[in-house]
Amino acid sequence: xxxxxxxxxxxxxxxxxxxxxxxxxxxxxxxxxxxxxxxxxxxxxxxxxxxxxxxxxxxxxxxxxxxxxxxxxxxxxxxxxxxxxxxxxxxxxxxxxxxxxxxxxxxxxxxxxxxxxxxxxxxxxxxxxxxxxxxxxxxxxxxxxxxxxxxxxxxxxxxxxxxxxxxxxxxxxxxxxxxxxxxxxxxxxxxxxxxxxxxxxxxxxxxxxxxxxxxxxxxxxxxxxxxxxxxxxxxxxxxxxxxxxxxxxxxxxxxxxxxxxxxxxxxxxxxxxxxxxxxxxxxxxxxxxxxxxxxxxxxxxxxxxxxxxxxxxxxxxxxxxxxxxxxxxxxxxxxxxxxxxxxxxxxxxxxxxxxxxxxxxxxxxxxxxxxxxxxxxxxxxxxxxxxxxxxxxxxxxxxxxxxxxxxxxxxxxxxxxxxxxxxxxxxxxxxxxxxxxxxxxxxxxxxxxxxxxxxxxxxxxxxxxxxxxxxxxxxxxxxxxxxxxxxxxxxxxxxxxxxxxxxxxxxxxxxxxxxxxxxxxxxxxxxxxxxxxxxxxxxxxxxxxxxxxxxxxxxxxxxxxxxxxxxxxxxxxxxxxxxxxxxxxxxxxxxxxxxxxxxxxxxxxxxxxxxxxxxxxxxxxxxxxxxxxxxxxxxxxxxxxxxxxxxxxxxxxxxxxxxxxxxxxxxxxxxxxxxxxxxxxxxxxxxxxxxxxxxxxxxxxxxxxxxxxxxxxxxxxxxxxxxxxxxxxxxxxxxxxxxxxxxxxxxxxxxxxxxxxxxxxxxxxxxxxxxxxxxxxxxxxxxxxxxxxxxxxxxxxxxxxxxxxxxxxxxxxxxxxxxxxxxxxxxxxxxxxxxxxxxxxxxxxxxxxxxxxxxxxxxxxxxxxxxxxxxxxxxxxxxxxxxxxxxxxxxxxxxxxxxxxxxxxxxxxxxxxxxxxxxxxxxxxxxxxxxxxxxxxxxxxxxxxxxxxxxxxxxxxxxxxxxxxx
Numbered sequence: 001x002x003x004x005x006x007x008x009x010x011x012x013x014x015x016x017x018x019x020x021x022x023x024x025x026x027x028x029x030x031x032x033x034x035x036x037x038x039x040x041x042x043x044x045x046x047x048x049x050x051x052x053x054x055x056x057x058x059x060x061x062x063x064x065x066x067x068x069x070x071x072x073x074x075x076x077x078x079x080x081x082x083x084x085x086x087x088x089x090x091x092x093x094x095x096x097x098x099x100x101x102x103x104x105x106x107x108x109x110x111x112x113x114x115x116x117x118x119x120x121x122x123x124x125x126x127x128x129x130x131x132x133x134x135x136x137x138x139x140x141x142x143x144x145x146x147x148x149x150x151x152x153x154x155x156x157x158x159x160x161x162x163x164x165x166x167x168x169x170x171x172x173x174x175x176x177x178x179x180x181x182x183x184x185x186x187x188x189x190x191x192x193x194x195x196x197x198x199x200x201x202x203x204x205x206x207x208x209x210x211x212x213x214x215x216x217x218x219x220x221x222x223x224x225x226x227x228x229x230x231x232x233x234x235x236x237x238x239x240x241x242x243x244x245x246x247x248x249x250x251x252x253x254x255x256x257x258x259x260x261x262x263x264x265x266x267x268x269x270x271x272x273x274x275x276x277x278x279x280x281x282x283x284x285x286x287x288x289x290x291x292x293x294x295x296x297x298x299x300x301x302x303x304x305x306x307x308x309x310x311x312x313x314x315x316x317x318x319x320x321x322x323x324x325x326x327x328x329x330x331x332x333x334x335x336x337x338x339x340x341x342x343x344x345x346x347x348x349x350x351x352x353x354x355x356x357x358x359x360x361x362x363x364x365x366x367x368x369x370x371x372x373x374x375x376x377x378x379x380x381x382x383x384x385x386x387x388x389x390x391x392x393x394x395x396x397x398x399x400x401x402x403x404x405x406x407x408x409x410x411x412x413x414x415x416x417x418x419x420x421x422x423x424x425x426x427x428x429x430x431x432x433x434x435x436x437x438x439x440x441x442x443x444x445x446x447x448x449x450x451x452x453x454x455x456x457x458x459x460x461x462x463x464x465x466x467x468x469x470x471x472x473x474x475x476x477x478x479x480x481x482x483x484x485x486x487x488x489x490x491x492x493x494x495x496x497x498x499x500x501x502x503x504x505x506x507x508x509x510x511x512x513x514x515x516x517x518x519x520x521x522x523x524x525x526x527x528x529x530x531x532x533x534x535x536x537x538x539x540x541x542x543x544x545x546x547x548x549x550x551x552x553x554x555x556x557x558x559x560x561x562x563x564x565x566x567x568x569x570x571x572x573x574x575x576x577x578x579x580x581x582x583x584x585x586x587x588x589x590x591x592x593x594x595x596x597x598x599x600x601x602x603x604x605x606x607x608x609x610x611x612x613x614x615x616x617x618x619x620x621x622x623x624x625x626x627x628x629x630x631x632x633x634x635x636x637x638x639x640x641x642x643x644x645x646x647x648x649x650x651x652x653x654x655x656x657x658x659x660x661x662x663x664x665x666x667x668x669x670x671x672x673x674x675x676x677x678x679x680x681x682x683x684x685x686x687x688x689x690x691x692x693x694x695x696x697x698x699x700x701x702x703x704x705x706x707x708x709x710x711x712x713x714x715x716x717x718x719x720x721x722x723x724x725x726x727x728x729x730x731x732x733x734x735x736x737x738x739x740x741x742x743x744x745x746x747x748x749x750x751x752x753x754x755x756x757x758x759x760x761x762x763x764x765x766x767x768x769x770x771x772x773x774x775x776x777x778x779x780x781x782x783x784x785x786x787x788x789x790x791x792x793x794x795x796x797x798x799x800x801x802x803x804x805x806x807x808x809x810x811x812x813x814x815x816x817x818x819x820x821x822x823x824x825x826x827x828x829x830x831x832x833x834x835x836x837x838x839x840x841x842x843x844x845x846x847x848x849x850x851x852x853x854x855x856x857x858x859x860x861x862x863x864x865x866x867x868x869x870x871x872x873x874x875x876x877x878x879x880x881x882x883x884x885x886x887x888x889x890x891x892x893x894x895x896x897x898x899x900x901x902x903x904x905x906x907x908x909x910x911x912x913x914x915x916x917x918x919x920x921x922x923x924x925x926x927x928x929x930x931x932x933x934x935x936x937x938x939x940x941x942x943x944x945x946x947x948x949x950x951x952x953x954x955x956x957x958x959x960x961x962x963x964x965x966x
Contacts, residue, residue, distance in 0.1 A: 002337070013308065016436040017439075018435055025126060028329040029329075041056070041060075052169055055252055062292055063292065071251075071254065073259060074258045075260075076094075076098050080263065080264060084319070086201040087151065088155075088320050091157055100166060100258045103161050103168050103259075107153075113154070125326075130308055133146055136300045144175075149311075156323065159325045182231050186228045190266060196217055197217055235267060237815070239267050244278075244292075247275070343394055344392055347393070354379050360430065458546065460494065463492035463493070465543050524536060547561055582641055590642070594611065599762045612632050616630060666770065672958055673958060684966050686746075697735070714733050716734075718732050743839075744841060748845070750769060751765070751818060752789045752814045753788075753814060754814055761847055761954055762812070770958075782798040782800050783798065786826045788818075789818070789852075792819065817899070818848055819903060828842070840919040842946075851903045852899055907940060911939075925937045
């Protein structure tokens, strides 16, 4: 055969062009919607099940779906790995045997399934090559880059489900942007486990044995290295996210639906019991539920231009010999090659192809001297000979003849590593079959800042404005994505003149985008939406001045000037529609909403587009929203007003992101607690902790205050001298010789578990921390901050710098569980390691019962009886609640009950250890419906000999925190 899959593979490795096979690919895979799959991960799902596509899109938008009852369904959970020799057969067999109505895959929607679909229907996958796929953000910037392998989990599931018309739903969590300290070690261990599991897939006889093998392999990791316990906590978080999506998915399928879940091996051991827990108890659902993470809608997927030869070598050793899509494509490819190669050619068509082959030898970059006219004559004669011997004159005859007649007629350039025969083979295939073994030259230079002067920019802005004013009845902004507008703008003489020194194509859409960005940097344009611009006040002033100069030069009439100025008023600017200054009350409300919106996400860096979507979705859910927050331009102006106040910082160029500053906390605290009340509360907070210590009694001295006089000792002195009250004088008065108490060291230990996101609890907790810290620092005490969720974390060591504390508090974000014990441990260590003689105090702020404990804090099974004695002796559990022995009996049962039992035990034991170090513990509790959580919190305060205070309402938390220490 004159063309093989190996030839296609080599062309792709060289980044060549094989687009001629586009229709062949579509025939092999039953005409997939190739145009749509490059832009959205739900393209295939919309074809097969539009309702499920809406569910996935709601997850991508970060919308929490309303809970529904789960119908009776049949599910099967299969452990899988990303890639391996035997994986693709295991996945295909699982789908064939179970016959699912729906397949759910442990992968995120955008960077997982969306990028995987792009690869699955690519030429690289058709011939078994790996590929680096780039996911681009809506601005065209690189968002993610991942490698995909033929026969891998995603590719196999996508192709099989599409061919069988089975909906495929992505349920995975987006990858962590910040890797953990132990992630690299964990990944190395995981790779070895994946290899062992892949081998097991070929020899293990049934599904139950495969699941048992999966559990044993992952258990080996956790038992082999104590240093990766932190990674286990992250994986459990991931499983909570998976379980949340699966449970929501179950509630939206029909009764009797058969669902097949492909879950990565690292999640498999924790996910199954977690799903059972979610089903059993609404309490666990509320505690461990994770809302979907909204992701920015990408605009495109692209193949990376990086070389993949090393990945191909890896695939040949680690992957399958062939896959389903390779077999399907090869079948259609052979049909296509046979049809093209053996199709009859006229003598004129053959001569035309021969001419192109010889011309290619003369223009090839590695050939010094190409074939001559004699070479073309020889090629024609030999081709005619092949035609007579076989099936007539066709491309196959020309191809075979070229390999015989041309290699010895060309001269290679010195240093070329290729042989003449391979060069002629490539040239012949390119001419005869329309392939390309080399990348096409780029049509456009890479984007660089335009070297425009101030005058050039003014000219370009004038041209832009004139074009926009022509369209003022249709649109009031400049769109960087409008191709027709781009062409008209770039043809404007003023714009062309401004760009003539930029060495940039003047009729390209990319050139327009670059020009708009440059004008924005100079403050002449501003964003209305991510792709639309309008004039700023500065830009308007520049244009009005330019129009007036034209009038002076006689280029326009007064009537034309008046019309232009009238049209200018129709263009939106920063002042259109809303006052330049928000009222303080509205500004505070907006600031609080921004903070709450950030707490719902995983990052404290949020884009304007994200907050705009947040308000739009809130409005759709029926939540009353101010109209200006539903207008992107007005929302942007409000954000800038907060920036001017120093309440947030903006970053980025095209896609603006905001980060709240510590000043935002001070602002909200002042709004919540008026300065007069705040001053009084702050002044009296911790006053009792600072009371002077009573020491020896002495004679009264001038200047002693009334409260220093000891009545008891004065009466004793009076009786001793035989005097009455009428006779008593200054000499008989006795006063306490008091010594001032030492400075306080206070650690504010705050709960940042997932439940703190609800009802704005985390926002009010931050305000409470700010108020307590200020009250303590005003009395020259030192303050440290510890947060706890899955684990404790020292946020700020002991300090007397208020700014440092506020900067740390504003960055706090919620995670998942409630590990009070580890929080107390970190707070105690911070205080104990400081060798000052100051009184030490921990203030614990939490909203519920502990439900997590690190493995290092868990005792062996053999010590349970001893701990039971200590626990029941000092801290008796009230009647009607779960007894210690009942909790201990769950150790080998439900993992989540075990977490609750261990978390409670760990918290109580750490409180005991803290008390033994002479450290006081006070507790501020944020709950009204958790009796067991309230008991634990009250017990911790009792053990720590501190105060216990249950807040009245969430909004009153900052006030309650200060009043607690009056």
